Amino acid sequence: EPEVTQTPSHQVTQMGQEVILRCVPISNHLYFYWYRQILGQKVEFLVSFYNNEISEKSEIFDDQFSVERPDGSNFTLKIRSTKLEDSAMYFCANSQGENTEAFFGQGTRLTVV
């Protein structure tokens, strides 16, 4: 089965620091997504990205967040100045089309201290 790989699996950062979460997508799967799950809460949609543009974003995805494909391959989520409430599991997902199956990575657990 196709696999989405996320790095790191766990990151601890100081409040106010910038973090970058990385995702290696599946070849030829051109739609990208980030979701997050705060401990004990639901998995929430953050953003979708296609053709080097954000196509949808949620209210959570404010100016502190950004996404890009810096090298045309990896897909990243940057949080500019982390807050305690950013602590969560962040999932990258990837699909071939807009309405085809999204494959999820194993997640990055971000802990802000």
Added chain:
Amino acid sequence: AQSVTQPDIHITVSEGASLELRCNYSYGATPYLFWYVQSPGQGLQLLLKYFSGDTLVQGIKGFEAEFKRSQSSFNLRKPSVHWSDAAEYFCAVAPREYGNKLVFGAGTILRVKS
């Protein structure tokens, strides 16, 4: 606003017993419907999905789900549970105009006792 309710936080079943996980959704029109499973340390794996057509959907690992429009439900079933099915199960919906903007339920943790 769209919402998904999974009323059971935890369920414990004996190995070999049947399983039903409940899911209800609130949405203006019939959305796309999904069930995902997450094992510890793993990502979310798609078990099955409903887009249209036959309301009884077959998925991987012997799971099936039935869409009932009148009840706004999409319950997941398996006739005989295996110990390896122990995991967390998430029901999700997505609008038809954007099928991968998923709204998830809170999840149901399945424990299997031998």
